[in-house]
Amino acid sequence: EKGGYDHFMLKEIYEQPKSIRDTLRGRLLPEQGLIKMGGVFEYREKIVNAERIIIIGCGTSWHAGLVAEYLFEDLARIPVEVEYASEFRYRNPVITEKDVVIAISQSGETADTLAAIKLAKEKGATIFGICNVVGSSIARETHAGAYTHAGPEIGVASTKAFTAQVAVLALMALRIAHDRGVLKQSYYHQLLTELDSIPEKIEKMLESDAQARHISELYKDAQNFLYLGRGFNFPVALEGALKLKEISYIHAEGYPAAEMKHGPIALIDENMPVVVIAPKSGQYEKIVSNIQEVKARNGKVIAVVSNGDSEIARMADHVIEIEETAEVFSPLLTTIPLQLLSYHIAVMRGCNVDQPRNLAKSVTVE
Ligand code: F6R
Secondary structure, eight states, X not given: OOTTOSSHHHHHHHTHHHHHHHHHTTTEETTTTEEOOHHXXXXXXXHHTOSOEEEEEOHHHHHHHHHHHHHIXXXXXXXXXXXXXXXHHXXXXXXXXXXXXXXXXXXXXOHHHHHHHHHHHHTTOEEEEEESSTTOHHHHHSSEEEEOOOOOOOSSSOSHHHHHHHHHXXXXXXXXXXXXXXXXXXXXXHHHHHHHTHHHHHHHHTTOOHHHHHHHHHHTTOSEEEEXXXXXXXXXXXXXXXXXXXXXXXXXXXXXXXXXGGTGGGGOSTTOEEEXXXXXXXXXXXXXXXXXXXXXXXXXXXXXEETTOOHHHHHOSEEEEEOOOOGGGHHHHHXXXXXXXXXXXXXXXXXXXXXXXXXXXXXXXX
């Protein structure tokens, strides 16, 4: 059932070209310039005219929500707040009938997310769900929604569910942006074609994990890791750090790269591996200077860069290349090497990657 892979997690990492393709199938129609999302668009008016969107989730699903914040604000120009379901529900949040809430959950059973949905519903908000498990409690509790078609995720660490969530959120952001008339037509069409090519690009990136293995070998005994990213790749830094800590039990923190100088820079010495997510983007030069700051303190830089990047390659200790894509979709690609890195490190440390200690696949307690 592991399809020849040593672990479910590895199988699920390698399934991502397929799971994203399945998630986009029938919804993304680049030739016709269309995005079809039946389940969501029963409540289309609500979301297209929303004055703000509140996104709730836990763990990795919360990280997908953070990516969506960048997507919805940048493409659709709707203000977004992303909340941990547990904090949202207990702080007497201000919610009205005008609000649109998007709840994200792989399992569809997370207790805090479910309770947050019920609360928002009582206050009259319209709730969209993005779940992977068909017929799950959250899928039933929401007004409308879209399933991620990632297939069953067995590994406790979420991998293919995360990228499928981001794919669905990208579809929603593009469709809403289009309906609101806030995207240039040519850019919209360009993005549809680009999103369609993501599975193929992931396939190419998965042809070899030699670099991720090599880096894992070198740093598997590290006690701490720092992950840095900016913009669309700030949430990827958080996700990379979460993946490492949950399966390898190495302490890891993710930060927006610009926050480094406000504290975490004190941690950097020759024993600190710093994973910097630095594909070509609007903030490229900024992240180059963040890398210089790490190198000036003898930190070890593992950089995730766009194909053929030579500037960062000269500064970093190691680079992992990703395929070229639009900045807005880059999280779908930059996530992949970070999943592989945490997987290999955990295996090399002898950890049970599919069932890490103290964790359960769905958290049905509060
Ligand atoms: C991380 C992980 C957890 C879940 C979180 C939410 O790899 O698996 O952080 O993402 O428990 O679970 P769902 O998405 O099922 O609500």
